[in-house]
Amino acid sequence: MVFPPDGRRLVVYVVYDRRGGVDDYVIHALEGMRDRASHILVVINGKLSDDARRRLAPVSDEILLRENVGFDIWAHKDALDHLGPRLVDFDEIVLTNDTWFGPVRPYGPVFDRMDALDVDFWGMTDHAREEPNPFTGEGVLPYHLQSFWIAVRRSMFASPQWERYWRELPEMPSYFDAVLKHETIFTETFVEAGFASAVAFASDDYPTDHPALFNPTLLIDDGCPLVKRRPFFHWPPFLDRHAVIGRAVLEKVEASGYPTSLIFENLARTVPPKVVTTNLALLDILPRTEVTASEDPASLRVLIVIHATGVASVSPLLERLSWFPAPVDVIVTTSDPELAPAVEELLLKHGQNISTGDVRVVPSANGRDMSAFLIGCRDELLSDRYDVFVKLHDRLPTRRGRTVSEYFRRYTRDNLVGSPAYIANMLALFVREPGLGVVFPPVIQTGYATTGEGWSWYRGMGQDLADDLGIRVPLDGITPLAPFGGMWVGRPEGLGPYLAAEWTYNDFRDRSRELVPDMQRLLERLVSAAAGEQGLHARTVLDAEHASLTHLSTEYKIDQLAVNLPGYPIEQIQFLHRAGWMGTAGAVAFFRMYMKTNHNKVVQRLDPIMHPFGQGARAVLRRVRAGAAAGRALVKGARR
Incomplete structure (x- = not known):
């Protein structure tokens, strides 16, 4: 059946948003289809707010x-059930959903080309036959049109075979059910029933079996109006293995005229922050000796908040106030009233670039710089007076050796306020990207073992706190994308979930003896997710010196870690994840790893019995360690 010149097209577009909202990219996609659709039915999976409606x-x-x-x-x-007899009023039904961004190229040429074909159904892209089936590890994955866009003509949707297919559709409680029980069999079912199919952009014309995932830039070059979201949010080691570069896809999309701010906003709200920054390569290496940004940051209204613990330690930070490209407002917080007069003198000394300066004594040291920032400066952060804040402090790690502490100082300061040119280049990022919410250096790699343990024992409480604050951005699984050390630059809007909570200093008290994580450390780890809840994305920044050191030392360490592991990094990672926690490499740990690697089904059957015992043992161990630490602290205090 050829689509008639005066034909009527129905578009069924499915939306899911855990908040009950609707992102701007959805509105943009539907606007583009308006002149090619006689009727657009939007199906909402879940809830829908009044504003979204x-x-x-x-x-x-x-x-x-x-x-x-x-x-x-x-x-x-x-x-389809809802429309019922109204379906026969249409010549074609497009079944689609919100898993793509578009139109990155015009819909019209694709519709015109496909309208002229004498077919019963067609898809935008397809997936070649694959053996073995990657979802099951056995059998065959049939050739199929991909279900995110399938258009069906009346010759097929008015047939008994169509009615029977949907009547007998099995339940699909999981994503794999949706793939194996529908997407991969739909095409084969109807082709075998005698219906003719076609595809707008065939995998035979591309170098991979799955061009929607592996070759999105080539699809755009050929006029495909859609880009799947998956190249931006899929597991980074998988994309790395296949050299799917999200940043290259984004640049191609931007060159095609699509507003990439819609992509950033959606990904910030729906994808773990570290996945977004990794897949889109959101690390900027900023020059320290020359301003290379074309945007002028002098227009930004900047608030600088510095927490001071000593005159000598805060003085170098105050000296850098003159490095900002335009006058700034400054608040120096401290919990030590005796420190305030000396800090006020320093502010006067370095006041040539300060519009307003204030030394603010906060009533409690609980929460240190984080509580002083969120409680002591809450009014300023909630006001509309500032475009960007810079949060700094002068404290150093107390449980590290001198060389590590000194490098921590250099790393955090050089990569936030390293030089006048560096600061100008960094602030220019906020001018260039209105959707940029937070900027900070990547997790420090030298002198620290944060990688792999960034959440430590904070993960559960971090999720609880995120839930309490209304942060529904998925949290990173291992080490969060966070300003470890507590210094970052951001937009006040990105603090929305934090500022909505009316905390007291008592909420930041030390509760380690109760085995409750410090509030400041939890909030530090949720910074990117809090901004993401507001639709603002994160970037990381380094200067060339620290980028070189970090990359080369990390490359060397990875090389050492991988020497006894076969395969590509993704296979090494999967092997280690499958084996599980190594512990102290004792006999029990190695036996557990052997069982999980070679007899995982047995482990899964025993896990409901063994897991509670393991939890109890770990709880006892934590209490013993906490008691020992408290004892050491008492002894140490007695010796002073």
Whole structure:
């Protein structure tokens, strides 16, 4: 069946948003299809806020709200059932969803080309036959049109085979069910029933079996109007293995005229922050000796908050105030009233670039610089007076050797306020990207073993705190993208979830004896997620010196770690994850690793029995360690 010149096209577009909202990229996608669709039905999986319904109204003809079950496949089924006899009013149904960004190229040429084909159904992209099936490890993955966009003509959707397919559609509680029970069999089922199919951009024309994931830039070059979200949010080691460079895809999308701010906003709200920065390569190496940014940061209204613990330690930070490209407002916080007069003198001494300066004595040392910032400066951060804040402090790690502590000082300061040119280049990032929420150096690699243990024992409490603050951004799994050390630059809007909470200094008290993590350390680890909840993304920054040191030392360490592991890094990572925690490499640990690696099904059957015992043992061990630490502190105090 050829799509008639005066044909009527129905678009069924499925949306899922855990907040009940609708992102701008969805509105943009639907706006683009408006002149090619006679009727647009938006199906909402889950909930829908009043504001989201209002925003959808101009770009849709009908909204169907349903329970979030069965993924987009059962949403399409419910939409077809909802329309019922009205379906025959249309010549073509496009079943699609919100898993792509577009239009990055015009829809029109694709519709025109496919309208002229005498087919019963067609897809935007396809996936070649693959053996063995990558989802099951055995059998065959059939050739199939990808289900994120399938258009069906009346010759097929008015047939008994179509009615039977949807009537007998099995339940799909998992993503793999949706793939194996629908996407991979849909095409084969209807082709074998005698219906003719076509694809707009065939995998045979590309160097891989899955061009929507592996060759998105080539698809854009050929006029494909859609870019899948997956190249931006898929597991970074997998994309690295196949050299799928999200930043290159983003640059191609931007060159095509698509507003990439829509992509950043959606990814910031829905993807773990470290995954976004890794896949999009959001690390900027900023020059220290020359201003290379074309944007002028002098227009930014900047608030600098510095927490002081001593005159000698805070003085170098105050000296750098003159390095900012335009006058700034400065608040120096301290919990030591005796320190305030000396700091005030320093502010006067370095006041040539200060619009307003204030030394603020906070009533408690609980939470140190974090509480002083969020509570002591809350009014300023909630006001509309500032575009950007710079949060600094003068403290050094107390449990590190001198060389490590000194390098920590250099690393954090050089990569935030390293020189006048560096500061100008960094602030220019906020002018260039209105959706940029936070900037800080990557996790320090020299002298620290944070990698792999960034959450430590904070992960559970971190998730609880995120839930309490209304942060629904998925948290990073191992080491969060965070300003470890507590210094960063950001927009006040990115602190929204923090500033909505009316904390007291008592909330920041030391509760380590109760085995409760410090509030300041939890908040430090949630900075990127808090900004992401506001639709603001994060970037990391380094100067060339620290970038060179970090890259080369990390490369060497990875080389040493991988020497006894076969395969590509993704295979090495999967092997280690499968083996599990090594502990102190004792006999029990090695036996557990052997069982998990070679007899994982047995381990899974025993885990419900053994897991509670393991939790109890670890809880006892934590209490013993905490008691020992308290004892050492008492002894140390008695010796003074």
